[in-house]
Amino acid sequence: MALLEVDDIEVRYGAIRALKGVSFDVEEGEVVALLGANGAGKTTTQKTVSGMMRPALGEIRFDGERIDGVPAHTLIHRGICHVPEGRRVFPRMSVKENLEMGAFRFKRPDKQVLDHVMELFPRLQERITQFAGTLSGGEQQMLAIGRALMGKPRLLLLDEPSMGLAPLIVQQIFEIVREINGEGVTVLIVEQNAAQALALANRGYVLETGEVVLSGSGKDLLADDRVRAAYLGEE
Numbered sequence: 375m376a377l378l379e380v381d382d383i384e385v386r387y388g389a390i391r392a393l394k395g396v397s398f399d400v401e402e403g404e405v406v407a408l409l410g411a412n413g414a415g416k417t418t419t420q421k422t423v424s425g426m427m428r429p430a431l432g433e434i435r436f437d438g439e440r441i442d443g444v445p446a447h448t449l450i451h452r453g454i455c456h457v458p459e460g461r462r463v464f465p466r467m468s469v470k471e472n473l474e475m476g477a478f479r480f481k482r483p484d485k486q487v488l489d490h491v492m493e494l495f496p497r498l499q500e501r502i503t504q505f506a507g508t509l510s511g512g513e514q515q516m517l518a519i520g521r522a523l524m525g526k527p528r529l530l531l532l533d534e535p536s537m538g539l540a541p542l543i544v545q546q547i548f549e550i551v552r553e554i555n556g557e558g559v560t561v562l563i564v565e566q567n568a569a570q571a572l573a574l575a576n577r578g579y580v581l582e583t584g585e586v587v588l589s590g591s592g593k594d595l596l597a598d599d600r601v602r603a604a605y606l607g608e609e
């Protein structure tokens with residue numbers, strides 16, 4: 375049994391069917407990438423898994439139990455932590471306070487996890503008292519990931535962590551995601567940056583207008599002509 379099983383979900387915004395029967399699974403310990411053009415339904419898929427949206431049809435199971443329709447604030451207690459598109463740090467709170475917010479499901483933040491986040495992101499340590507709104511884009515992304523880690527996720531959902539960041543920072547973020555995964559956290563990542571996402575991922579799914587059109591190992595997708603033409607800018 376996979377840790378996450380998404381079974382034929384349909385998700386609508388009013389009359390728009392954003393997902394038209396999407397199925398995929400994520401095994402414990404894997405990194406799985408969701409790829410696709412703008413509007414393909416990647417963000418909607420993640421929002422539905424994290425409980426921000428409810429599917430009209432289909433089922434989602436986490437660790438064998440139905441979770442579709444269970445709200446996000448409840449799923450956090452099950453260990454599903456979502457780093458949304460655009461980071462959404464609390465700008466008028468310090469870096470430390472932002473990190474502590476990530477641990478809200480516990481009585482108090484775990485000092486060991488906080489120390490570990492500081493180790494992963496020394497930049498955050500240096501800026502611990504600074505308002506999050508004054509951080510650079512890359513630092514805000516680090517903070518958003520660090521905040522999610524404070525919730526001790528079993529499944530980490532990352533929505534376009536590389537968006538708008540310089541190549542060097544993107545590389546750092548991907549390395550950290552690899553490290554986090556190596557520590558046992560399962561990852562479902564949405565990325566426009568297909569080459570880097572597939573190099574990291576065990577497996578990937580390609581979405582097109584609300585449907586899965588292709589899936590395979592990271593390696594196979596990286597070598598697939600259709601993927602290369604559509605997402606890697608090759609002829």
Ligand code: ATP
Nearest residue numbers: 387390391392410411412413414415416417418419
């Ligand atoms: P992007 O990379 O641009 O974020 P995406 O693959 O994440 O794209 P979604 O954001 O999931 O795609 O959008 C899927 C479809 O649902 C699109 O057609 C989009 O216009 C539509 N959609 C998304 N959010 C809403 C909304 N709040 N109201 C109406 N339609 C929406």
